[in-house]
Amino acid sequence: MKDLKIGIKSWEESNKETRDILRRFDQGVFPEQPIERVHFHDFKTLLRYITPKRLVLLEELHKAGPMSVNALAKLLERSYKNVYDDVAALETAGLIERDERKRVYVSWHEIETTLKLAV
DSSP states (O other), X not given: OEEEEEEEOOHHHHHHHHHHHHHHHHTTOOOSSOOEEEEESSHHHHHHHSOHHHHHHHXXXXXXXXXXXXXXXXXXXXXXXXXXXXXXXXXXXXXXEEOTTOOEEOOEEEEEEEOOSOO
């Protein structure tokens, strides 16, 4: 399992961070453990992707392991369409993945979120 950091960063901040990482790679400096990151450009966007129901979905999927969207909908006792839409959004954000059998799963053991209250 991997850890995931979720944060809010502007495009400029994200691009600068990427350039710094690539510069260190070019110098032969590699992180001890790769850190997976997902950044949203503002808090409203983050909340659009990580709603309370989607957070429950992530938690239950993490506990249960890989499964079809239909099985996940049954586990959550929610409609297939709503779960399908939530999975699609979380997949787009990089928070859910699919295995070779196209089952959805959460590969993260821990999600760390940082929110800045002021810029």
